[in-house]
Amino acid sequence: MAEAAAPLVLIVDDEESFRGAVSSLLRSVGYRVEHFGATQDLPKGKLADEANCLILDIRLPMVSGLDFQARLAEAGAHPPIIFVTGHGDIPMTVRAMKAGAVDFLAKPFRDQELLDAVSAAVSRDAERRRAEESLGRVKAHYASLSPREREIMALATAGLMNKQIAGELGLSEITVKIHRGRLMKKMQARSFADLVKMAEALDLERPSPAATSRAS
């Protein structure tokens, strides 16, 4: 496995002095940093794919940091954002936190404050990536299931017993059991509970109530 690159932090702030100082600070503890003067200068791909954390000035000329955050969410990118501001006003803070920002710092802040916030953001980002990866794998496994196996998975995770599933699908109980075993393996679920979680993650369609009541 390749050595993981240091986390990448992006800074967007119109004050050059601020960008330079924060960049130096973050690099001194090992982060990779790139900074820009305006949100327009951010290369699109980088933001979504590589950045592990985004530091934004809330009052950027032209496009406010909050608006930018909203736009990102719309575009499907969810980098953890730390807002900074030279003017601390409370309504802004509340809005920022509600919109899902990791933290909100008022200048001037102490270096430890910023580093803690970045650290939290980076962990959050790592977790999110892991979750995404995990989901990705589950999806890939699911794609490899046959239609029959999918049906059975849906019914089983809905709470039906093998006998009921068999009755529902017009199969023998044994067939159902065999399918179940196979799909467990394909999905790489270690227990039934695992399978249920995966089904939830995949957001499988639940069978109609009529089927479940007939079964009971």
Add this chain to the structure above:
Amino acid sequence: MVLVKAIEERQRLRSGAAESPHLAVTMPLAAASLAVAIFLFDTVSELGIAVAVLYVIVILLAVNFTTARQLLLVSAGCQSLTVIAYLIEHGDYEAGPPLLRCIVSLLAIVIATLLAYRNKHSTQILRASERRYRSIFQSTGVAIWEEDLSEVKRELGRIEAQGVRDLRAHLTQNPEVVRRCISLVRVVDANDAAIELVDAGDKPAFLARLDGIFLPETEQSFREFLLAFHEGATRYSHETVIRTVAGERRSVLMNVTFPSRADDAHDNVLVSLVDITDRVNAQRALEQTRAELAHVARVVTLGELTASIAHEVNQPLAAIVTNGEAGLRWLSRPTPDLAEVGDCLAEMVREGRRAGEVVQRLRKLASKGTPESAIVDLAAVVAEAVSLVERELAEHAVELRLDLGRGPQAVVGDRVQIQQVVINLVINAVQAMAEAPRRTLSVTIAAGAPPPRAGHAAGVSGILVTVADTGSGIDEAAMARLFMAFFSTKATGMGMGLSICRSIIEAHGGVIWASSNAEGGASFHFVLPPAAGRTHEEFAHG
């Protein structure tokens, strides 16, 4: 003193008083005796000549001591004597040489009387006029004195004879020549107001003190006066300062009337002075008050710039701290990265200096300082003013459009005061756009002229600065009173901002006005004269 006596003598002559007392008696006596003598001679003598013609002498004598009316009486008397003498001697009215002689005598007397009468009459009118002039001279409120410049004229002539061509340069380089000329001036008369102005007490004291009332500033003015005199000017006018006998300084407006060149015989000039000390003092006090008011307004403006100030100072501070912290971390690594540390330190220095400059700028803006008059680049001044309020614009999400023309635009004025005006206009604009959907502020510099005003032609072109907004605009009703003191459209407005702006712009020789924009919002304009050239009057009033 010889001078005093001469003056007294002149005064008396002018007032038309008679000659010295003993003459007043001998003349009529002589005339009377002469008349009697002629009468006797005429009656008695057998000579074939018109003795009665000699009465003409009596008439001529009488002119000196009689009024016009009295002269006619004397003449009538002589004529009667002539006729009586003839009658006595020759008895009847027969034609013949005696009658002819009588008629000739009568004619001579009549003609002499007529001429003498006319002369007398004119002299009387002249004397009355002299009396009137004297009384005006003496009692008018304006200080007037009369100077005899004949010796000064001689001195200037001597200087020229020495080969001096440029008198102005000569006098500038040799101030002692000017002083010498001052001492050559003879004051021959002065009125009551002049004595009072100089606090001399009485005429002799005044006359003795011409030197004393001149100050170095007055000497400069005297030099100009000499040059004007030498070049044959008819008038000379100057504002200058004199010193009274008590040592007080008085500002005066001096007006000199030179005799016309034709009148070379008399080199006397009339100098009138008006004491303008009060006016000059009031003007100075007004200037000072204006400066203080502008200062107060600047301080108030600073209060409205809190966002900018806080930011301008906090920004460098935060950068300094963060750079310091970063530097420490670079140093505490297993292998300290000294290059990075160097960068951090350099940044700290840069930001520290920047903070210093910001404080400096803000202090200058709040300073009292006497208004300077220097040649400044209006484009740079406006740009700096705008940068001071950049944060305010960002804070209120106002879009800024800046067009400062091409190249430097030189004007004469005080940098801080002009910036005060620009900042005031910009802040007003930002506040006007508080509720507007579209917030755009345009600041432009171009060549331009003030709009024509009632009764004046269009103004002369200068450098025009316009601050335009897209806000709520200006009411028709408010337009006329916009720049008046204590007029404000804001609920908490003091109403001084625009009137101070106007006062500043006008002190710079410019014009400030406002207009409504077609697309909504208002524009404020001010024009300043470009550095090279125009006078204040030409510019502001077209």
